[in-house]
Amino acid sequence: MGLSEINFDGIVGPSHNYAGLSLGNLASASHKGDPSYPRAAALQGLAKMRHNMGLGLAQGFLLPLPRPNGDLLARLAVDDTAERALLAAAWSASSMWTANAATVSPAPDTADGRCHLTPANLSTMLHRAQEWPDTRRQLAIAFADKRHFAVHDAVPGSLGDEGAANHMRLCESHDAPGVEVFVYGRQGGEFPARQHEQASRAVARLHGLDPMRTVFIEQNPAAIAAGAFHNDVVAVANGTVLFTHELAFADQQGAYETISKAFPGLEVVEVPASAVSLEDAIRSYLFNAQLLTLPSGEMALVVPEECHDNAAVWAWCEGMLAGNGPIRQVIPVDVRQSMANGGGPACLRLRVVADPATVDPRFLLSEGKAELIERVIAWSWPEQIDPSDIGNPALVRTVVAARNALLAALELQELG
Template sequence: MSERELNLDGLVGPTHNYAGLARGNLASARNAGLVANPREAALQGLEKMWMLAELGVPQAVMPPQERPWLPLLEAVGFRGDEAAVLHRAARKAPRLLAAAWSASAMWTANAATVSASADSGDGRVHFMPANLVSQLHRSIEPPSTATLLRALFPEGDHFTHHPPLPATPGLGDEGAANHTRLQQASGTPGVSVFVYGSDGGEGPRRFPARQRLAASEAVARLHGLEEGGTVYARQDPTAVDAGVFHNDVIAVGHGRLLFAHERAFADRDRLLAALRPRLPDLEYLEVPQAVVPLEDAVASYLFNSQVVTSPDGATVLILPEECRQVGSVAAYLEGLQGQGRPFDRLVFRDLRESMRNGGGPACLRLRVPLTGAERSAMAPGVILDEVLYRDLREWVRRWYRDRLAPGDLADPALAEASRGALDELTRRLGIGSVYRFQHAGA
């Protein structure tokens, strides 16, 4: 049975800020300490989602996670009521405080790895939250990610959920940001391309390799993927050291298409040799280093674009506005215009607030291949239509601040407003009590 790809985008949380916590993410480091605009960030994300929905691409929303995450601060010795904990952490451990407030779960490409029912051993859609052990602020996300995914895709005949892999660097897992499903044709089993930064040996020198080969292999086994339907490829270490912290910063796949930079893979020829017997009609579009230097690809997030197919069969490339501002990238894209293949249309979106923290269009979404029956089995209230889109815009404007500076993270009123916003959101989406604070004192 054929399926369509649902884009599950993370709603930007009300505590979106620029703390520069992600080592190896150049944009995050460059903009650390700037004043953020959570309201604008959330509205920009919603505009992208609605544009996809209007294209006829299935679109759903993933709620933000609860912030601040006080268990992190309590685990490192901060005691007292919430106000006391926040103020003491602000004085003694500001980076730990920033981690507890991080809204990075908005980038759902890191949330989990998803396997289609056509590919899995038991004919169900499989979900595994990423353990995200490489970064403290992200390592607090997996339990909440698991709860939210179970609420949106209830365990049963259609969906099965796995716990994250053990939280150890040797099994570091960054989710779908390092996983691409290619497919010869709709309705046929897919080929899962798992990209890793390290196999335990020598890796990048400047920045850590976040994804481990052992983790990718474990995900494939647990999801029941056939060996013939999996391919493993290593990132080029020079790309990681240039700021390519995830494969989706340097390559994107969709259907039979793999769009990548020349420096994306350590052994491109070996990868293509493994793919072509499984995908005879594979389209491989490579951008040469001489045309778009690696640093320009990273600065523009050219490859963190989304590739989608509209109901009329058109292939649409959705790019960040920054691609028009980097000379080599703009020139390359100008050359693609009007060719018809592999992209029938290029669309640019303003995602400045996300881009300043190092997340482009593809970072904001988790791809979930679903049949019609599977889509009917998921929580209906999170599917984006015009009513929900307008409802969420109104919710954001009412609850979100238009200015959030590092010093605001000690403000208990921000914590109270964040919980109020999330409590109302769960009622609007009809997903029940999914947050820790909603069960306090129950």
Template sequence: MKSIEINFDGLIGPIHNYAGLSPGNIASATNAGAVSQPRAAALQGLGKMRKLMDLGLVQGFFPPPRRPAIAALRALGFQGKDVEILSAAAREDPLLFNNICSASAMWAANAATVIASADSADGRVHFVTANLATMLHRSFEAVDTFAMLRRIFADESSFGVHPALPATQHFSDEGAANHMRLTPQHGTRGLNVFIHGAQRGSRFPERQARRAGEAVARLSGAPALHMLQSQRAIEAGAFHNDVVAVANEYVLLCHAEAFEDRDGLFAALAEAVPGFVPVEVDSITLDDAIRSYLFNSQLVTLPDGSMALILPSEAREHERVWTAVEAIVAGNNPIAQAIVVDVRESMRNGGGPACLRLRVPVTEAQRDAIDQRFLLDERRWEALCTLVDQHWPEQIAVSDLCLPELWENVGRAHDALDDLLTRI
């Protein structure tokens, strides 16, 4: 059955800021306290979406949840009108307040794990909402994400949308950032590879639990392989597998130190996936990979059947990394071209092109069952750009987060987006 893969990108929210809330994310920690540019960030993200549309790919988007997350504060006992709740939280618990102001839902790769209908037991596409239990600021996203997925993928004959797993360390789940699907082509049955961490005394949190991947496989009935992420990669700052590896159809592009049992993984994939092609890079260090986010690129199949690597501009600016990219494109593999995009505002907060998107493989009938307002065409893309240009703040300092005028402006931006979604 003919299938395509749709990239759904998170629209970067109007409160995009650099509060440095994510231990283990080196870029986030390095830029903590810097002045962010929400308008530029959102337009950069939309520019990347347009680039994929121009390549002939189908592109979707996820709207940002409302932030500050007032509902989360109410659940924690803060009372009164919205402005009273926010003022009290900012005054009484500044760290909690910064967490409920996070715009991290922009990284849609952490929204859910997606299982293709060709792999599932019931022939539906399955979404298992990520609980993001390891980080406080991200844990607030699960309820909003589940509701959003239910809205966009509402047709229960085509889609199965599951709530998040229990929000404990035993089921800590960071979504598709630790999941790879390898298959001869998008419409055929594939193997779902779940990459997890372990309690190994690492200096950074090992965020993905093996039990989470096992639960996702059971819920969907998908064939699965569970592999351990390299501790060296996590120690270097690869807080998700997609910082050191990316797969598309039968190709796996990865750093040579991405996996604890590299040989076992490659052998299993060679047996399970006809035509499996590993593209392993050992010419750059883990530090090079993490600073440039070479492997946090999107690897996509173009309409002509060739593959393209969608890279952040930081990879082009790093001499050793770009030499590695040129070798990849010139090598004996299906990756025919490297396309550079500017997502610098996202990169400064620790997320590259692959972080910004959730991959959703669908048949033609399943594509038609998606709420079409969230699939971009020229008109919808231009409407979103105009909205961002008119309503997103130009810049935000971390100290601005406690200003009532910012809350009001951000609220108006969300209202304008809600209104636009009724008209497009």
């Protein structure tokens, strides 16, 4: 079939809850303690995947990680006297946001001509730092063909790495050599910057990237302070287009010049702060969208419904569509359960450029498989989880059984 972009979405796990564990993620903090609806969340995510398939796009998925994480609870000696946040960390379903699963460099960019994947260590947050060994295990199965893929260990945890959420790629076509852009941060007010510059540089070296086609850019500390805890909250790229807020980078014009030097065909679609404030951009997740090339060659932006609900954001989108820019469609989707925990359409997907024939087919979505997954979620995922339910033995049994049912249905019991 040749190389194409496959979006691997995370299936929302049965322990999905609102514990407010993510410092700097304003949506997560504002919904801390609210009841969550794992079944609705998982079905919303699945509907987004099916919607993208309906657009003619290749779609894959990654499975929820095992929760609660008994090994983490044991290592932290969590008991009735421990802080609830430690218990909640072991229950977190945050692996649903596969933009943080890994950084991916397609074969046309790498020295050995293979697609390289490095799991993110996510070391700045306990509930996420536990993920990478299980994530790597899953990636090693999905991308097991060593003729086409190389799956690495995470970089050392002292260098915080948040994966594809701080990584962009520009190219004339997905199967052509591209320019990879790594965005790192520094302290942003009271919030920590999660992506370390040296982590980005280590990943680039691991992947064998050409230094002349690799760019390192600093995120704007003001954006981090405003709640843009990852670059993909204020900027996203696809093909030749960089779609970005005016205040995304520490040196906005310098960033454009540096990227243009490596990629002369760069098209910048900049949203001015006078039209959409950082606050509105972060509240609506305008940039945490899937910027996609459709089979027709047109580019579409798949945004959360919150963008349609925000007057300033939607007015800007309508004005953009009335012009003659490269983005020709804006498509709202319902991912409200994910949004309430701080993740939009872009958070829910990991972009992998590969020949689908080289990927383990169990991780590729079809309409029949989507119906199967939907049935398992409908009868086994909890309908609601209240904060006081975390740690309840009956809920433990429900969550474990639900995940096991999905693994069995997909014949992926080796992930048990």
